[in-house]
Amino acid sequence: MERRSVKLTVQEGTSKGRxxxxxxxxxxxxFNILRCFEARNMRLGNSEIADRCGLPRSTVSRLLLTLTEIGQLVYFPQEQKYAPGSNAIVLGASFVAENKNRPDSAEEQELQNECIPRYGRPPAGALDQ
Incomplete structure (x- = not known):
């Protein structure tokens, strides 16, 4: 059961491998932890995230605490699992809203095509401040 999402590739270094x-x-x-949450309603526990990222559980625990404190993740104590938080969703939605009609590159178009079906477009005016 080796899907791309099961074990994330670490994107360290430059494109030339240095x-x-x-x-x-x-x-x-x-960011690798945040990338673990692929589906809209996916909830993951510490061990699942550690396995996907290839990191020690203690490191993942500290990062999860920090990401939860800043609103990037939400913790569900009954399930002992995490899900994307409001700040992560707003960040993604603001990118999509800003660039919805004008992707500058094929990479941005691909990202947009992936994010809109997964998270939807933000409601009109939701990102206005």
């Missing part, structure tokens, strides 16, 4: 010393590893790890 390691970039300016990359902040904790940010890479945090």
């Amino acid at each position: 390691k970039n010393r300016d990359v902040i590893q904790v940010l890479l790890r945090a």
Whole structure:
């Protein structure tokens, strides 16, 4: 059962495979955790996330606490699982809303095509401040 999502590939270094010393590893790890949540209603536990990211459970626990504190994830204590939080959804929705009619590259178009069906378009005016 080796799907792409089962074990995320670590995107460290440059596109030529060299390691970039300016990359902040904790940010890479945090974004890899967020990438684990592929489906709209997916909820994952610490062990599942650690397995997918290839990180120790203790590291994942600390990152999950931080991501929960800043609203990127929500914790469900009854299930002992996490799901994307409101800040993660707003961040993704703002990107989609800003670029919905004008993707600049094939990569952005692909991302848009993936995000809209999964998370939907934000309601009109939801991102206005």
